[in-house]
Amino acid sequence: MEIRKATKADHEAIWAITKQVIASCESFVFAPDTSRERMLAFWCNRKKHVFVALVNERVVGTFYISDNQPGLGAHVANAGYMTDPSFEGKGVGSEMGLFSLEEARRLGYKSMQFNIVLKSNERAVKLWQRLGFKIVGEVPDVFNHPTKGLINSYIMWQKL
Template sequence: MIQIRKTLPADHDALWEIIQQVIATGDTYVFDPASSREKMLAFWCSADKHTYTAWQNDEVVGTFFLKDNQPDLGSHIANAGYMTSPRAYGQGVGRTMGEFSLHEARRLGYTAMQFNIVIKTNERAVKLWQQLGFTIIGEIPEAFRHKTRGLTNAYIMYQKL
């Protein structure tokens, strides 16, 4: 069973391990694969975010954050980022985090959720978000420098909560 809770400072080593593995591939996230632990944890766990950790069998298997997509008059729409440990791929971690985050976003008072950059070639993520009710509302040409495929399009995905 996958459990989710707010991230604690004691989780940072496990989060860094996941973040490092996910960005190292250079195919799903905009972060430089050589990004430092300090940079990534400062971003992922910053004060403007609600950061969560997913656990399974006493092991951290994923993490995500929720935040305002825009400040002030755009703050009613949530934005989010998700990372699953490569060791846990195919075990429902991403789906569980996605479902939890939609409920949590509603609880926090958000009226919609928008992803500003979902890499088009990340078919697993695109399919999951569509299954969870997100719609592709735009496509950004050559928005991402894919490590092996070069310039790649990205989607903007949206869901009213």
């Protein structure tokens, strides 16, 4: 697997992945009908370091690293990850996670924090714990799932 900085040429592949992931309503707060323009404006904005993961030159995952907060909170990284559903369970998330932790260190961040990891997304919770993240908080009823109702989320954190 290759991981590299995303370019504008990757936007269609990023959109193809994000469209599938948000349609599932299992991991991101974006509504399933979020437009391509809105999603790419969020994911690929100039304040983020955006990457793609490739297998045989095909984009199979994407992630970004950004400041979790501005100003005096800018030493804490935040990140978001999406994997092509047809590549789930094949190590793409693990590789992106490991790469992002090293890249965040290289960029000078002191820790990384995820503000909303759905409690129901057990696969992601286990992945982040395996990569050294700790659950430091739980927020009740933060995600309004279309069929499961209100779901809690975790705040997960790791010192870099």
